[in-house]
Amino acid sequence: MSGKSFHVQPGGALGGDIRVPGDKSISHRAIMFAALADGTTRISGFLESADCLATLNAFGAMGLSHELDQGARVITGMGMRGLRAPAAPLDLGNSGTSMRLLSGIMAGQAFDSVLTGDASLSRRPMKRVIEPLWQMGAHIEGRDGDRAPLAITGGVKLNAIDYTPPVASAQIKSCVLLAGLYADGTTRVHEPGVSRDHTERMLSAFGVTVERDGDTVSVAGGQSLTATDVAVPADLSSAAFFMVGASIAPDSDITLRGVGINATRRGVIDVLLAMGADITLLDERDQAGEPVADIRVRSAELHGIEIGADEVELAIDECPALFVAAACARGTTRVTGAGELRVKECDRIAVMAEGLARLGVECHELEDGIVIVGRPDAPSFSGGSIASHEDHRIAMSFAMAALRASGPVIIDDCDYVDTSFPGFVELAAQAGLGIQARATE
Ligand code: S3P
Numbered sequence: 501m502s503g504k505s506f507h508v509q510p511g512g513a514l515g516g517d518i519r520v521p522g523d524k525s526i527s528h529r530a531i532m533f534a535a536l537a538d539g540t541t542r543i544s545g546f547l548e549s550a551d552c553l554a555t556l557n558a559f560g561a562m563g564l565s566h567e568l569d570q571g572a573r574v575i576t577g578m579g580m581r582g583l584r585a586p587a588a589p590l591d592l593g594n595s596g597t598s599m600r601l602l603s604g605i606m607a608g609q610a611f612d613s614v615l616t617g618d619a620s621l622s623r624r625p626m627k628r629v630i631e632p633l634w635q636m637g638a639h640i641e642g643r644d645g646d647r648a649p650l651a652i653t654g655g656v657k658l659n660a661i662d663y664t665p666p667v668a669s670a671q672i673k674s675c676v677l678l679a680g681l682y683a684d685g686t687t688r689v690h691e692p693g694v695s696r697d698h699t700e701r702m703l704s705a706f707g708v709t710v711e712r713d714g715d716t717v718s719v720a721g722g723q724s725l726t727a728t729d730v731a732v733p734a735d736l737s738s739a740a741f742f743m744v745g746a747s748i749a750p751d752s753d754i755t756l757r758g759v760g761i762n763a764t765r766r767g768v769i770d771v772l773l774a775m776g777a778d779i780t781l782l783d784e785r786d787q788a789g790e791p792v793a794d795i796r797v798r799s800a801e802l803h804g805i806e807i808g809a810d811e812v813e814l815a816i817d818e819c820p821a822l823f824v825a826a827a828c829a830r831g832t833t834r835v836t837g838a839g840e841l842r843v844k845e846c847d848r849i850a851v852m853a854e855g856l857a858r859l860g861v862e863c864h865e866l867e868d869g870i871v872i873v874g875r876p877d878a879p880s881f882s883g884g885s886i887a888s889h890e891d892h893r894i895a896m897s898f899a900m901a902a903l904r905a906s907g908p909v910i911i912d913d914c915d916y917v918d919t920s921f922p923g924f925v926e927l928a929a930q931a932g933l934g935i936q937a938r939a940t941e
Pocket of ligand 1: 524525526597668669670671672674695696816817840
């Protein structure tokens with residue numbers, strides 16, 4: 501990728517009526533399940549981002565045919581056993597969801613495959629999927645046992661397992677359940693905490709029987725998927741930047757249309773409300789098996805709170821944005837139970853602490869979280885230069901901080917924003933952020 505940085509002018513307010521792009525988690529699953537289904541699936545609202553296109557291209561390399569029709573992705577399913585051996589390693593770029601979910605699918609195929617990714621993805625832990633897949637009888641090897649590339653041997657018989665992941669993770673759960681569709685017997689995952697349930701919901705929509713009993717999810721092997729149309733909601737994780745921006749910038753009033761508010765994901769709404777945010781959910785409705793709403797956010801005086809593991813689980817991807825909100829709140833915010841943030845696209849605790857400190861905010865890293873001392877009287881931030889560490893959510897979180905800064909905020913390596921939010925600069929500028937993308941090379 502060529503270098504691009506964000507230059508964000510201080511101050512301003514967010515307003516208007518906008519729709520952020522489609523949900524990343526749901527878009528990945530829509531491609532995967534459509535590819536494995538019998539029949540044709542039309543996916544509207546698909547997130548045309550680098551991560552989701554990595555999933556689409558991986559299936560393309562296994563023979564999937566797909567087309568764009570009036571903005572929708574139309575996929576001709578190949579059935580559970582219809583994928584063909586790829587000629588080369590499948591490059592999943594920056595996308596952890598693609599790699600972890602695909603590892604479960606590839607473990608059930610008749611052919612060998614190799615899953616690779618970029619430098620960031622190659623640093624992220626993969627033992628969490630390798631371990632349960634070995635228990636199922638799969639042959640999967642990682643570099644140094646825990647890292648990508650992953651080499652998966654096909655033609656292996658899988659057996660159902662009862663598995664308790666070491667951490668609450670939708671990616672691990674989904675990997676095991678998808679491998680479970682290829683296994684003999686019923687595979688059960690006992691969740692140690694709440695994780696997003698898009699896989700369960702969408703598999704059901706594709707005609708698979710998925711059972712939930714308390715914290716246990718199970719699927720019987722040998723089931724097939726039947727194509728169904730998918731309408732992808734707007735991504736709450738992308739909406740979160742605007743929710744935080746509108747909360748902290750005086751005189752803001754913004755409405756975000758058609759956003760997914762799935763109970764296993766909506767932590768950012770509840771945490772902001774607990775901090776005193778002015779958020780109203782309008783026209784709550786169901787869209788293809790997922791709850792959605794329009795979200796109106798107006799500026800508010802925020803106050804610091806305690807955020808523990810239960811809240812973090814429901815807002816894991818929104819933590820960087822929430823840390824920016826905490827920096828503008830009255831009092832101290834203490835976040836614990838967030839150790840998983842250290843193994844995302846970067847170490848999001850260390851990188852957020854570094855960036856907040858660069859902008860003059862007092863904060864202290866904890867092993868599994870952070871303590872942030874809010875500066876409620878604007879400006880809450882100084883201007884300054886931020887290293888995004890090639891992490892899309894770090895870049896977008898600090899872009900919003902400029903709304904309460906005394907000088908310009910400049911953020912490096914922002915190309916990665918396209919992994920989840922193509923068009924962020926244009927949409928944020930339309931909403932009132934003084935943002936420009938500039939080429940750095
Ligand atoms: C995702 C699950 C989460 C999340 C990631 C997307 C998914 O990861 O952080 O951005 O689509 O299943 P974990 O399952 O590892 O918590």
